Amino acid sequence: MDTQDIRTLKILEEIENGQAPSQRDLAGKLDVSLGLVNSFIKRLTQKGYFKVTTIPRNRVKYILTPKGAAEKARLTYEFIQYSFTFYKRVRENTGKFFKELEARGVKTAAFCGAGELAEIAYVSLQETSISLVCIIDDQCSKSRVLGVPVRPLGQAESLGCEHYLITAPESASKIRGFLEDAGIAADKIFLVNSSGRIE
Missing domain, CATH: 3.40.50.720 (NAD(P)-binding Rossmann-like Domain)
Known part of the structure; x- marks a missing residue:
């Protein structure tokens, strides 16, 4: 499991929590730059792992799709295997x-x-x-x-x-x-x- 997979898993977990994290919040939790989070979000959106909707105060909310939930489950299993090894x-x-x-x-x-x-x-x-x-x-x-x-x-x-x-x-x-x-x-x-x- 590489760093990119681990970051993808963390982003999907944060989105599934339903707290509407901002990209700045995600960057802080992942300890990466805001630009890197932005590129991750775009890539994961293009893959259909979540939808982006606008909420009040000009913020966006990310909603996990069934495809995103399946990917999160797959990455979680891989992470457990990786951690144990x-x-x-x-x-x-x-x-x-x-x-x-x-x-x-x-x-x-x-x-x-x-x-x-x-x-x-x-x-x-x-x-x-x-x-x-x-x-x-x-x-x-x-x-x-x-x-x-x-x-x-x-x-x-x-x-x-x-x-x-x-x-x-x-x-x-x-x-x-x-x-x-x-x-x-x-x-x-x-x-x-x-x-x-x-x-």
């Missing part, structure tokens, strides 16, 4: 990775990124004796996630962790650069990439 791949790869670290005598680690990848990696980490010291994340508003403290990136060098696993692939280059600039050796920094592999 991705979860299994991340679990398998992080499990092997943590067991290798454990065999080398590693005792502590930190995750960089408090999202879903961190949650999956944490499940694998529980099968070893390695302790998760903290999660490093400048965007997270919580003080604790997965039972450990959340720290800003600026504190990474003072944590004394043996290894750092980047669990936010979308910010990987920024995080890796910051960690290396802070004096953390490149061979102590790893990444769970967007396909679920460790690199």
Whole structure:
């Protein structure tokens, strides 16, 4: 399942909710430009997935068609399959990775990124004796996630962790650069990439 399919599914879900979202609303929820949402809307309308009607105050409302509902059901099924496969791949790869670290005598680690990848990696980490010291994340508003403290990136060098696993692939280059600039050796920094592999 590619990014375009995922965005199509999210747009169809928002339209099915019947809240009459504006293109600006959709752009915010999808975290994409207004122009990209506009082109998606035009393409999906041409395919007959929804109708466009005008409502008061010069706004438009999108109404899901039976064809659009069928496409949403198909994409939902694909997304579930994709998510399950991705979860299994991340679990398998992080499990092997943590067991290798454990065999080398590693005792502590930190995750960089408090999202879903961190949650999956944490499940694998529980099968070893390695302790998760903290999660490093400048965007997270919580003080604790997965039972450990959340720290800003600026504190990474003072944590004394043996290894750092980047669990936010979308910010990987920024995080890796910051960690290396802070004096953390490149061979102590790893990444769970967007396909679920460790690199």
